[in-house]
Amino acid sequence: MERSSFIFSFDRALHLVYGLASRYLRLGSYYVWHYFFLFFLILSLILVWCRFRHRFRPRWRHFSMAVILVFLTRVMLFDNPLAWRHYMRVVPEDTLSWLSAKQALDEIEKRELISSKLNYLIIGSSLTYTALYALPSLDPYSNRLFVYGMQVMEYAFCEKKIEAFNPSRILLYITNYDLGHIIRDDRCGYFYSFEGLKFRLLFNEKKWPFISQHWQRLMGKSLTGYFLPEYRYSFIFRQYLEWFLGRPTPTKYAGMTPEQTVRFKINMQNQDIRGLSRTSLDINLFFLDYFLRFCRKKRINVVMLEGRINPLAETPQSRELSLMAFQKLKEVADKYDHVRFVPVSELMPLEPEDFRDMLHVKEESSSVKYSQSVMNYLQKMPPFPDR
Amino acid sequence: MLFNSFEFILFFAVVYLLYRLSNHRLQNFMLLAASYLFYGAWDWRFLGLLLFTTAVDYACGLLIDQARDDRQRKLILAVSICVNLGVLVFFKYFDFFSQSLNQLALSAGIRLDMLTLKIILPIGISFYTFQSMSYTIDVYRRQLKAEKNFFDFALYVSFFPQLVAGPIERAVNLLPQIKAERTVSSSQIDEGMWLIYWGFFKKVFVADNLALIVNEVFAKTGIFPGGEALVGVYAFAFQIYGDFAGYSDIARGLAKLMGIELMVNFKFPYFVTNPRDFWRNWHISLSTWLRDYLYIPLGGSRGSRLITYRNIFITMLLGGLWHGAAWHFVIWGAYCGLLLMAYRALEYKPVSRVLSFAAVVFMFHLTCLGWLIFRAGCMTQAFNMLRNILLHFSWSPDAGYYFLKMCFVIVPLLALLVIERVKNDHLAILKWPALPKWALLLLIFYLITMFGEFGGKEFIYFQF
Numbered sequence: 001m002e003r004s005s006f007i008f009s010f011d012r013a014l015h016l017v018y019g020l021a022s023r024y025l026r027l028g029s030y031y032v033w034h035y036f037f038l039f040f041l042i043l044s045l046i047l048v049w050c051r052f053r054h055r056f057r058p059r060w061r062h063f064s065m066a067v068i069l070v071f072l073t074r075v076m077l078f079d080n081p082l083a084w085r086h087y088m089r090v091v092p093e094d095t096l097s098w099l100s101a102k103q104a105l106d107e108i109e110k111r112e113l114i115s116s117k118l119n120y121l122i123i124g125s126s127l128t129y130t131a132l133y134a135l136p137s138l139d140p141y142s143n144r145l146f147v148y149g150m151q152v153m154e155y156a157f158c159e160k161k162i163e164a165f166n167p168s169r170i171l172l173y174i175t176n177y178d179l180g181h182i183i184r185d186d187r188c189g190y191f192y193s194f195e196g197l198k199f200r201l202l203f204n205e206k207k208w209p210f211i212s213q214h215w216q217r218l219m220g221k222s223l224t225g226y227f228l229p230e231y232r233y234s235f236i237f238r239q240y241l242e243w244f245l246g247r248p249t250p251t252k253y254a255g256m257t258p259e260q261t262v263r264f265k266i267n268m269q270n271q272d273i274r275g276l277s278r279t280s281l282d283i284n285l286f287f288l289d290y291f292l293r294f295c296r297k298k299r300i301n302v303v304m305l306e307g308r309i310n311p312l313a314e315t316p317q318s319r320e321l322s323l324m325a326f327q328k329l330k331e332v333a334d335k336y337d338h339v340r341f342v343p344v345s346e347l348m349p350l351e352p353e354d355f356r357d358m359l360h361v362k363e364e365s366s367s368v369k370y371s372q373s374v375m376n377y378l379q380k381m382p383p384f385p386d387r
Numbered sequence: 388m389l390f391n392s393f394e395f396i397l398f399f400a401v402v403y404l405l406y407r408l409s410n411h412r413l414q415n416f417m418l419l420a421a422s423y424l425f426y427g428a429w430d431w432r433f434l435g436l437l438l439f440t441t442a443v444d445y446a447c448g449l450l451i452d453q454a455r456d457d458r459q460r461k462l463i464l465a466v467s468i469c470v471n472l473g474v475l476v477f478f479k480y481f482d483f484f485s486q487s488l489n490q491l492a493l494s495a496g497i498r499l500d501m502l503t504l505k506i507i508l509p510i511g512i513s514f515y516t517f518q519s520m521s522y523t524i525d526v527y528r529r530q531l532k533a534e535k536n537f538f539d540f541a542l543y544v545s546f547f548p549q550l551v552a553g554p555i556e557r558a559v560n561l562l563p564q565i566k567a568e569r570t571v572s573s574s575q576i577d578e579g580m581w582l583i584y585w586g587f588f589k590k591v592f593v594a595d596n597l598a599l600i601v602n603e604v605f606a607k608t609g610i611f612p613g614g615e616a617l618v619g620v621y622a623f624a625f626q627i628y629g630d631f632a633g634y635s636d637i638a639r640g641l642a643k644l645m646g647i648e649l650m651v652n653f654k655f656p657y658f659v660t661n662p663r664d665f666w667r668n669w670h671i672s673l674s675t676w677l678r679d680y681l682y683i684p685l686g687g688s689r690g691s692r693l694i695t696y697r698n699i700f701i702t703m704l705l706g707g708l709w710h711g712a713a714w715h716f717v718i719w720g721a722y723c724g725l726l727l728m729a730y731r732a733l734e735y736k737p738v739s740r741v742l743s744f745a746a747v748v749f750m751f752h753l754t755c756l757g758w759l760i761f762r763a764g765c766m767t768q769a770f771n772m773l774r775n776i777l778l779h780f781s782w783s784p785d786a787g788y789y790f791l792k793m794c795f796v797i798v799p800l801l802a803l804l805v806i807e808r809v810k811n812d813h814l815a816i817l818k819w820p821a822l823p824k825w826a827l828l829l830l831i832f833y834l835i836t837m838f839g840e841f842g843g844k845e846f847i848y849f850q851f
Contacts, residue, residue, distance in 0.1 A: 059577075230832075230837050234837045234838065246791075
């Protein structure tokens with residue numbers, strides 16, 4: 001058995017337990033169930049401890065008491081919607097890094113999810129966020145899950161979160177930039193889960209080129225975060241400390257700064273390492289396929305929209321890569337009956353004036369029109385076959 | 388495989404389980420295999436080098452034991468020392484000497500073009516070479532019988548908790564423990580767990596948090612507020628302590644869990660009043676090694692005052708060079724030598740508590756000056772920092788922030804060290820009543836998990 005298969009099996013078992021409980025106990029999302037599960041687990045532990053503590057040797061008695069205290073503190077600090085609301089009030093979102101803010105918002109959101117199905121879950125990067133900015137207001141039964149700089153391969157990292165949203169359809173807005181820009185090895189460490197480990201093993205097996213020391217360190221962080229929520233959410237307490245020491249760090253910025261835009265344009269023209277690459281395309285497509293198989297298993301249909309970056313940023317090489325990329329996307333979509341590919345010709349064309357920089361659509365104006373055209377298309381789209 | 392990595396935790400869990408299930412002979416074989424695996428995880432190519440050093444010293448030990456006369460014994464010892472130092476010089480110092488000669492010749496207008504090999508430095512080479520070399524010297528001095536079992540000797544050289552960053556164990560201490568059947572008492576388990584926990588705290592909470600400040604400050608060039616430079620130097624003093632003492636504590640803790648006692652490598656180096664005591668508290672395994680195998684053979688303090696100064700200076704100079712193949716390490720060694728010589732000349736002993744405290748503060752600052760030389764990439768940077776502290780001293784908002792952050796990290800460390808110092812016992816906290824002890828353990832747990840840096844940063848002393 002390959003090492004990755006072993007990890008996958010273990011992870012599947014965890015999924016199964018959580019999934020069954022949420023499905024049959026009807027307690028809402030499995031995160032909510034998880035909350036109840038933890039509560040009962042700790043309650044049982046306390047009861048067992050109270051009943052049998054005199055039978056333990058003093059050393060074990062104290063140790064078990066400390067463990068129970070740690071669990072109780074965890075519930076109070078991290079499995080408590082009130083605590084999260086407090087953190088977000090005391091630690092303003094704009095003083096957190098974009099990732100920490102995202103994590104904090106997710107924590108609030110996932111505890112408030114209802115178990116009824118969403119029409120659409122929009123997943124993607126800031127490019128997706130800006131292009132489909134107005135879509136949730138057009139369809140109240142839609143929601144979005146986006147991470148700044150999210151790459152196609154990262155969809156597969158969010159399996160647990162996607163399950164929590166319980167969508168009937170997923171909407172992907174994929175540009176050539178999302179598919180082909182260089183894979184950043186700092187990304188996988190952000191997801192505190194076994195996913196990071198799975199992908200590490202897959203990368204090893206495929207002998208893809210970017211495994212580095214940096215990645216190793218992030219894996220350590222990722223796994224530590226998985227096992228220790230105190231570490232996973234340490235950004236809150238660090239932020240408290242920074243605030244106390246008088247140095248908040250405002251680092252959140254959605255989209256590109258003007259300097260980044262200039263640098264991006266130069267990089268695209270020079271086709272240097274930050275430009276688009278064939279290897280990144282292959283890796284992303286591999287993981288996209290992996291993600292689509294996950295959606296099929298969970299009976300979630302997928303609509304893939306062909307996205308666009310600012311035409312001014314395109315170069316002959318990037319256009320060539322785009323053609324290849326979207327041809328491949330179409331092939332992938334044809335392979336599965338739960339996947340639809342929507343070419344750019346079917347939607348409102350995006351011109352240079354619709355963009356606020358080299359990548360992002362203007363949210364307040366162009367996005368509204370573009371989202372409307374997407375919504376019109378989705379409403380006319382023939383239904384997916386029953387499965 | 389770093390102690391502060393998941394790979395190591397898994398590795399140790401498996402090794403420990405097998406260890407506890409095996410009998411004594413099997414334990415030694417298993418530990419040897421684990422040690423080679425541990426070392427090979429960094430770079431398997433250097434396993435050959437480790438084996439070579441082990442084989443040479445094993446053979447030399449046996450030959451010295453069997454030699455008929457002193458001349459023969461001396462000759463074999465010379466072979467052992469030459470091979471060990473040869474390996475060390477080749478891998479660690481060849482390029483340094485070669486480049487230095489090139490530069491010296493160039494400054495004299497001569498172009499030498501001496502070969503540089505750009506060899507990767509095998510991790511922990513300085514530690515295991517010194518450890519292995521001390522064995523043959525001890526056998527030569529008849530302080531120890533030569534070890535006949537190659538596997539036991541190989542385990543002595545490569546015992547994984549202390550293989551890559553010490554403590555540099557003496558055969559007299561470690562070999563008998565390897566040979567004897569070991570039992571692990573419950574107090575050893577308690578102490579071992581505490582040392583590991585305490586070591587992680589020093590590394591993950593103290594050293595790696597301070598590293599953020601130190602790296603920021605030492606990356607600055609030109610004129611910047613002296614307050615920042617000063618805090619950067621203070622932070623480095625505690626970073627290097629937390630890093631190295633943390634490693635040593637973890638190493639001792641791991642060994643204790645297996646029923647093996649390693650020597651104490653750090654006591655309370657920043658609570659001392661003079662340079663001599665500093666070296667009796669800092670990296671004790673190296674300073675006693677240098678004392679026993681370099682300073683005393685050079686004549687120690689048996690000769691005239693001048694000869695004693697010379698011996699101190701040479702010992703510390705070479706001690707500095709041991710830390711790394713760079714001139715700033717040599718200068719740091721010379722600085723430490725000068726401090727020891729000055730102390731020997733003055734032999735000052737504070738007579739009251741106030742003066743003792745003043746002496747501790749003064750000694751800490753002298754040590755910090757040494758750390759400034761040690762940490763700076765080159766002497767120009769060291770002078771630049773010093774100039775900013777002495778001539779451009781001002782207090783910026785950044786300096787204030789660094790200072791408060793440093794205090795947040797070092798206050799808990801100092802508080803615990805003071806408790807240990809007052810009781811003069813590294814395990815004083817273990818002897819506390821249950822309630823405060825567990826409260827403290829929980830506090831440390833939260834400091835590590837909520838404020839620790841889990842990037843798996845390498846230990847500073849690995850580079851030596």
